[in-house]
Amino acid sequence: MSGHGRNRAARAGLILCFAALLDCSREETSRPGAGSSAARPAALGAEVVPAPEGGEVPALVQEARDRARREGRELVVYVGASWCEPCTRFHDAVKAGQLDASFPALRLLEFDLDRDHDRLAEAGYASEMIPLFVVPGADGRGTPLRVEGSVKGDRAVDEIVPRLAAILARARAAAR
Numbered sequence: 280m281s282g283h284g285r286n287r288a289a290r291a292g293l294i295l296c297f298a299a300l301l302d303c304s305r306e307e308t309s310r311p312g313a314g315s316s317a318a319r320p321a322a323l324g325a326e327v328v329p330a331p332e333g334g335e336v337p338a339l340v341q342e343a344r345d346r347a348r349r350e351g352r353e354l355v356v357y358v359g360a361s362w363c364e365p366c367t368r369f370h371d372a373v374k375a376g377q378l379d380a381s382f383p384a385l386r387l388l389e390f391d392l393d394r395d396h397d398r399l400a401e402a403g404y405a406s407e408m409i410p411l412f413v414v415p416g417a418d419g420r421g422t423p424l425r426v427e428g429s430v431k432g433d434r435a436v437d438e439i440v441p442r443l444a445a446i447l448a449r450a451r452a453a454a455r
Contacts, residue, residue, distance in 0.1 A: 324379030327357065327370060327387045332394065336402035337419030343388045344415055353447060356404060356421070357387040358411040365429035365439070366410040372436045381440055412443050414450040424450050
């Protein structure tokens with residue numbers, strides 16, 4: 280390789296290194312929790328994540344809770360059913376982004392009551408009514424921080440939102 284070719288290769292290598300450093304720098308500052316020990320709240324909006332069909336609920340919830348915290352999100356276990364009108368209204372409102380302002384960092388780990396009833400009950404997520412929203416404990420089991428049921432009709436989501444916000448506020452206060 281000639282001297283000119285070596286210089287060109289060296290410059291190209293420096294440009295690639297510089298570009299890689301810039302990219303790493305951008306990634307570090309934009310990732311939730313980057314540059315601090317506490318994760319910054321994600322401003323991505325509320326989301327529903329389906330729970331796997333198999334496995335032990337506490338272990339699944341612990342893993343989802345840890346991942347959510349690393350991403351600056353709050354995890355709530357959500358139990359619903361396709362035949363439950365308030366459940367489908369709430370689920371649809373989350374999917375449509377209608378709750379993003381109220382819950383900008385909420386992740387709902389969604390279980391289906393008909394499919395998951397027994398394993399949910401074993402893990403402390405039994406309820407008399409659905410939808411069910413539970414702030415999970417560090418062990419992945421259900422806690423008393425929960426909201427059960429709602430009204431049918433157009434008011435279903437509006438009825439759930441303040442109650443869900445209240446248990447999340449209590450969970451945040453208890454974590455301090």
